[in-house]
Amino acid sequence: MENKEIIINDKIYNLSLEFILGFFEGDGSVTIQLKSNPRHKTGKQVILIFEIHQHAIDKDLLKAISIYLDAGKVEIGRKVGKENNWVYRLRISTQKDLFNKLYPILRYQSMVLKKRNNDLNLFLEACKIVEAQKHTNLLGQRELEVISSKLSSKLNLDSKRSLPETFKSLNHEWVRGITDAEGNFNFSIYTRKDKTSSNIGTPEPDNNYNKKEVIFRFSIVQENSEITFLNKLTEFFKCGNVHIDSKGGGVFTVNNRKELQSKIIPFFENNELQTIKKHSFLCFKKALDICLNNKVLMDIHYQNLEELKNDTKENRE
Incomplete structure (x- = not known):
């Protein structure tokens, strides 16, 4: 058809x-x-x-x-x-x-x-x-x-x-469809306590500060009976890894920023998503651009990231 x-x-x-x-x-x-x-x-x-x-x-x-x-x-x-x-x-x-x-x-x-x-x-x-x-x-x-x-x-x-394995190979349109159903574009901002060091290399207890870190994650989840499929995704995208999560499910994940930039982002720019996940993808892309284009993230950058995060959340609700 x-x-x-x-x-x-x-x-x-x-x-x-x-x-x-x-x-x-x-x-x-x-x-x-x-x-x-x-x-x-x-x-x-x-x-x-x-x-x-x-x-x-x-x-x-x-x-x-x-x-x-x-x-x-x-x-x-x-x-x-x-x-x-x-x-x-x-x-x-x-x-x-x-x-x-x-x-x-x-x-x-x-x-x-x-x-x-x-x-x-x-x-x-x-x-x-x-x-x-x-x-x-x-x-x-x-x-x-x-x-x-x-x-x-x-x-x-x-x-x-125990069900027999299938032999259908992945193609761009099928992957676009499964991603609209099961894909997830997520980024999170984590804050952790860190310590500055004195000139002689020992931590100074009064110099604690909050260090922020932005973690990106593109993932597709399936039951762990479908590990073969998840491994096919690593071959299809030529990146990512497969693991079993804490609930026992199988997960294909891409966290590496360079791989996200060079492989995942171009794929979904050329193979447009059809559900609300398109909006999640666009916010994800903008957030990734902020982090890749700024070696040091300032307060204004974190503010922009929080706005993108909230925008993604509001559109899901």
């Missing part, structure tokens, strides 16, 4: 199929469910859902994806607190959309993440059963129950680790 520019509320969204697939791998899910319904002769109704979730601030991106795929509808997925904190979803669930629009696209695709590739294959298998009307009898429904039990959302971590 070709790249398209789709305008929603005066904003232009640059979409491609690979971007949507990457975005789905980060913020999407599939459902294969048998729900009790006495009106059906078997007593159960089969429900198949392909959906992508996003916070209210980026619901228009979901609308643009719906237009691109010519399928589904955008609706409220979860009401949490104020309206601007609600979660929306693009939901594709009608047989017409699934079999005429989505299935012909997905049948030729593979996923990068093991869990998503597993789920995609199961979902396509379920679609074939329903399209052939085998779901209308108990035998077909039992088959669907077995398929549903294998979805990654129902597997423990060890089972997810």
Whole structure:
């Protein structure tokens, strides 16, 4: 499918199929469910859902994806607190959309993440059963129950680790999509106590002062069952490292300022993000420029950094 520019509320969204697939791998899910319904002769109704979730601030991106795929509808997925904190979803669930629009696209695709590739294959298998009307009898429904039990959302971590590796290579559009879903551009200002030294090299206890340090971090997080994918990111960007965080998750991280300047920043300047993370990226870039262009940071520089930090935070809320 070709790249398209789709305008929603005066904003232009640059979409491609690979971007949507990457975005789905980060913020999407599939459902294969048998729900009790006495009106059906078997007593159960089969429900198949392909959906992508996003916070209210980026619901228009979901609308643009719906237009691109010519399928589904955008609706409220979860009401949490104020309206601007609600979660929306693009939901594709009608047989017409699934079999005429989505299935012909997905049948030729593979996923990068093991869990998503597993789920995609199961979902396509379920679609074939329903399209052939085998779901209308108990035998077909039992088959669907077995398929549903294998979805990654129902597997423990060890089972997810045991899923077969995928062989899809990363490309610019897919990485743009997964970053809009799972990427994080963050910088923090740390203040620590330091001591000046006397002429003879011994610390002077009365000369404590606050020393500030700015730490930059671009990261993408996944379950540690997806370490292979995270390692692919180090190869793709030719920088960064992969580690397990305190919660047991896998993290791809780039902290080095020169690598951020020479590799990460140019990539996302040329491959524009579509969600609010574009604003986070621009603030991140400005903050990095301040630190790289000024060998010694003065109070005015720290003030500018704090303003950028607050600007990023306000736009997330």
